[in-house]
Amino acid sequence: MTIHPTSPQFKDNAHRALEDRDLQKALGHVRQAFIAKRAAAAEALPEFEALRDSARDIKQHTLENLDLYIEAWEDKVTAAGGHVHYARDAAEAREAVLDICRRVGARTVTKGKSMISEEIGLNQAIEAAGLVPVETDLGEYIVQLRGEVPSHIIAPAVHLTRDQVEADFRRHHTHLDASRDISSHYSLQAEARGILRERFLAADVGVTGANFLVAETGTSVIVTNEGNGDLTQLLPRVHVVLASIEKLVPTLEDVGQLLRVLARSATGQEMSVYTTLSTGPKRPDDPDGPDEYHVVLIDNGRSSMLGTSFEEMLRCIRCGACMNHCPVYHSVGGHAYGWIYPGPMGAVLTPALIGVETAGHLPNASTFCGRCESVCPVRIPLPKLMRHWREREFERHLQPAAVRGGLGVWGWFASRPKLYRLATGLAMRALSIAGGNRGRFASLPLAKGWTDYRDMPAPQGATFQSQWKNRRAQPKRAA
Amino acid sequence: MSEARDTVLGTIRRSLGVTGREAPRRDAVEGRIAAARPGVIPARGQLPEPARVALFCEKAEASAATVARVASAAEVPGEVARFLRDNNLPATLRRGADPDLAAMPWGGTTIDVTAGPSDGSDINGLSRAFAAVAESGTLALVSGQDNPTSLNFLPDNHIVVVAARDVAGDYEAVLGRVRDRYGKGTMPRTLNFVTGPSRSADIEQTLILGAHGPRRLHIVVVDD
Numbered sequence: 250m251t252i253h254p255t256s257p258q259f260k261d262n263a264h265r266a267l268e269d270r271d272l273q274k275a276l277g278h279v280r281q282a283f284i285a286k287r288a289a290a291a292e293a294l295p296e297f298e299a300l301r302d303s304a305r306d307i308k309q310h311t312l313e314n315l316d317l318y319i320e321a322w323e324d325k326v327t328a329a330g331g332h333v334h335y336a337r338d339a340a341e342a343r344e345a346v347l348d349i350c351r352r353v354g355a356r357t358v359t360k361g362k363s364m365i366s367e368e369i370g371l372n373q374a375i376e377a378a379g380l381v382p383v384e385t386d387l388g389e390y391i392v393q394l395r396g397e398v399p400s401h402i403i404a405p406a407v408h409l410t411r412d413q414v415e416a417d418f419r420r421h422h423t424h425l426d427a428s429r430d431i432s433s434h435y436s437l438q439a440e441a442r443g444i445l446r447e448r449f450l451a452a453d454v455g456v457t458g459a460n461f462l463v464a465e466t467g468t469s470v471i472v473t474n475e476g477n478g479d480l481t482q483l484l485p486r487v488h489v490v491l492a493s494i495e496k497l498v499p500t501l502e503d504v505g506q507l508l509r510v511l512a513r514s515a516t517g518q519e520m521s522v523y524t525t526l527s528t529g530p531k532r533p534d535d536p537d538g539p540d541e542y543h544v545v546l547i548d549n550g551r552s553s554m555l556g557t558s559f560e561e562m563l564r565c566i567r568c569g570a571c572m573n574h575c576p577v578y579h580s581v582g583g584h585a586y587g588w589i590y591p592g593p594m595g596a597v598l599t600p601a602l603i604g605v606e607t608a609g610h611l612p613n614a615s616t617f618c619g620r621c622e623s624v625c626p627v628r629i630p631l632p633k634l635m636r637h638w639r640e641r642e643f644e645r646h647l648q649p650a651a652v653r654g655g656l657g658v659w660g661w662f663a664s665r666p667k668l669y670r671l672a673t674g675l676a677m678r679a680l681s682i683a684g685g686n687r688g689r690f691a692s693l694p695l696a697k698g699w700t701d702y703r704d705m706p707a708p709q710g711a712t713f714q715s716q717w718k719n720r721r722a723q724p725k726r727a728a
Numbered sequence: 729m730s731e732a733r734d735t736v737l738g739t740i741r742r743s744l745g746v747t748g749r750e751a752p753r754r755d756a757v758e759g760r761i762a763a764a765r766p767g768v769i770p771a772r773g774q775l776p777e778p779a780r781v782a783l784f785c786e787k788a789e790a791s792a793a794t795v796a797r798v799a800s801a802a803e804v805p806g807e808v809a810r811f812l813r814d815n816n817l818p819a820t821l822r823r824g825a826d827p828d829l830a831a832m833p834w835g836g837t838t839i840d841v842t843a844g845p846s847d848g849s850d851i852n853g854l855s856r857a858f859a860a861v862a863e864s865g866t867l868a869l870v871s872g873q874d875n876p877t878s879l880n881f882l883p884d885n886h887i888v889v890v891a892a893r894d895v896a897g898d899y900e901a902v903l904g905r906v907r908d909r910y911g912k913g914t915m916p917r918t919l920n921f922v923t924g925p926s927r928s929a930d931i932e933q934t935l936i937l938g939a940h941g942p943r944r945l946h947i948v949v950v951d952d
């Protein structure tokens with residue numbers, strides 16, 4: 250993991266955030282900007298609540314049949330001349346992108362806003378390979394200049410004031426006239442536009458995320474207001490889409506349902522400015538567009554969340570409404586959460602992705618006021634899922650230390666079938682990666698008390714429980 | 729098949745407790761893709777044509793686009809000339825090979841019209857929309873020689889011509905037309921839904937137009 254999580258220091262982070270005057274000033278804009286706009290947009294559409302049900306059902310149905318939708322989607326991508334690369338974890342995803350960059354001799358890589366790119370630490374890997382990654386979303390560009398990660402999933406620089414952005418531009422854009430006036434929001438945006446326009450035209454590879462992948466047609470969908478994602482994917486020779494497995498939806502019509510709740514929940518717009526559906530590379534008679542179209546389909550821990558109570562988190566469409574309405578987020582901002590995903594969605598997702606040992610404080614970053622769930626467009630029961638993590642942490646600490654370290658943890662898990670499935674599923678994945686060729690482990694995060702005294706054999710294949718489920722799920726033969 | 733592919737699909741199946749070979753699941757998935765059901769369609773856009781076009785214009789203006797209506801295709805060049813003049817823009821225009829755009833009487837104006845994709849040096853771009861959506865004031869544009877996608881994003885000012893009869897009530901009606909044109913399960917390389925000019929609110933949540941795409945979006949609705 251290239252982004253080192255500071256989630257274990259959540260309490261310290263939060264204290265620092267509360268004393269940071271620039272941050273507190275900037276966070277005032279979250280409270281003001283987002284809540285009223287979402288409410289007005291929801292109010293203006295009588296079918297909004299019915300669309301939320303529809304959005305929830307689409308995502309839930311897709312998750313329950315994810316294997317089949319991925320296969321159908323892959324066939325269509327290939328038929329349209331695109332390429333699909335599977336990545337089990339962050340390292341494989343980075344390698345897939347770098348392989349493509351090396352093969353085409355890329356020097357500059359432009360990037361549309363993508364949270365999964367942050368999750369896998371792609372920029373650091375691109376730099377380490379001697380290439381130049383250029384973030385092109387205005388907010389992402391600003392946080393890249395500052396060497397930070399986004400503090401919000403749709404407004405990456407929401408933690409900053411205009412004065413801070415001006416200072417950053419003066420520090421980095423030293424080729425421009427030092428006496429220029431960039432004191433207004435407009436002039437700052439115009440300066441970034443000018444600088445990034447040159448980068449767009451010079452880039453060899455463009456990397457975007459995806460809001461949705463459509464099984465019916467093999468299409469990837471991006472939603473932006475700036476148009477940066479479009480310039481990123483249109484102008485370079487190669488377009489690489491990074492997408493995690495839960496982005497699948499069955500049909501174009503399903504995209505229509507989700508779009509109606511996405512922008513309204515995010516920014517209070519009825520539609521974002523640009524919704525772009527891309528299918529494969531340039532066609533024979535196309536005058537523009539990329540010669541190559543690739544999708545790196547990333548798991549990185551998600552497949553093990555399926556079939557557990559945390560499965561519902563995979564319905565998330567990354568609208569940001571839960572953090573926009575969260576009193577804790579309003580107080581401490583996104584960076585206090587210590588990794589990529591802040592707010593209520595981060596408090597549930599982060600422990601699942603990087604481990605509850607590292608991110609166990611996050612589910613406590615809640616007042617359980619329930620506002621997040623009340624605005625979530627896909628109706629994820631965020632407070633309930635945070636409570637699941639809390640119970641798990643709480644009981645872990647109730648155990649005597651020696652027992653807690655080893656078999657006690659297992660015993661506790663084993664009495665909770667769903668958690669046990671999650672933990673063993675996650676551990677199975679983590680272990681098969683960590684164990685490499687050796688097949689044994691000298692130390693394990695979850696079973697320290699055990700491995701202090703003996704090596705643990707690396708798991709092979711499926712857990713007993715999932716094998717049992719497999720068998721039961723097979724169609725019964727007619728008698 | 730790659731090892732990673734097998735692992736990812738294998739873990740998904742283990743977690744879901746399925747094999748991927750269950751006939752009922754396969755039928756359900758195939759059936760759902762084949763049916764492409766529309767879901768919940770807001771009543772807002774379900775209007776007869778005059779009211780539908782009026783709603784489109786109202787919604788497009790609410791998204792910060794400007795809208796003009798003309799009675800026939802022959803009037804488009806005059807309206808485009810007026811737009812350029814009123815905004816102090818140079819009398820140049822870049823468009824694709826779209827036959828309807830090419831057939832318009834540009835000779836009656838002083839506009840210098842050239843054809844082809846944009847290389848980033850064009851101030852004004854002209855496109856013809858495949859369709860539009862009244863519900864949200866959204867344009868739908870498809871890639872290809874007729875209307876190169878680069879014209880939607882690189883020029884500072886984007887002028888889009890749309891026929892009133894191509895204004896649909898909702899996205900689903902447009903998707904249906906895309907299916908009719910390209911075939912079920914097949915898409916143009918790019919389908920752009922565009923709702924207003926480019927913008928960002930990334931600095932202090934203050935909305936500024938013209939982030940990376942066009943600063944102005946001008947829509948000309950042709951009524952005939």
Ligand code: SF4
Binds near residue numbers: 628
């Ligand atoms: S959890 Fe819900 S509200 Fe939060 S980002 Fe995801 S979809 Fe939006």
